[in-house]
Amino acid sequence: FSGRQARPPGAPPDYKPGLTLLYEGLNIPCVPLALNSGLFWPRRRLERYPGTIVVEILEPIPPGLPRAEFKAEVVNRIESACARLNAEAAMASQPSPIALRLMNTKQELS
Numbered sequence: 001f002s003g004r005q006a007r008p009p010g011a012p013p014d015y016k017p018g019l020t021l022l023y024e025g026l027n028i029p030c031v032p033l034a035l036n037s038g039l040f041w042p043r044r045r046l047e048r049y050p051g052t053i054v055v056e057i058l059e060p061i062p063p064g065l066p067r068a069e070f071k072a073e074v075v076n077r078i079e080s081a082c083a084r085l086n087a088e089a090a091m092a093s094q095p096s097p098i099a100l101r102l103m104n105t106k107q108e109l110s
Contacts, residue, residue: 013075020067029060032074034081039089039099049096054085 023030033055040051058077061070090099 013079015071015075019074020071023061023063023070024067027063029062030070030074031060032058032077032081034058034078034085036082036085036089039086039096039102042098049098050094051089051092051096051099054089056081056085 019030035053035055037053037055040049040053058081061073061077065073086099086102089095090103092099
């Protein structure tokens with residue numbers, strides 16, 4: 001499954017199932033990526049905000065996990081890493097408006 005580039009703050013993850021088929025069919029490790037590009041380059045919008053886009057290569061997930069366990073592991077690793085990257089971006093000297101809105105929404109949901 002691939003995640004979307006960006007989703008509204010506080011929205012649940014929306015992963016596509018295609019990766020599961022590749023993971024099961026190829027029987028090789030899956031290397032998840034986490035990124036914060038949606039904070040600076042919003043999907044389907046013309047605005048761009050200054051900042052540093054970070055792409056983080058996460059630990060590989062070994063082959064052979066059951067489908068549900070694999071999906072849970074992918075979502076957990078990516079969401080945890082993206083939350084950390086987003087929090088770091090919100091603490092920048094000039095955070096993007098999206099980073100600030102995301103952090104405010106998370107505080108309101110807590």
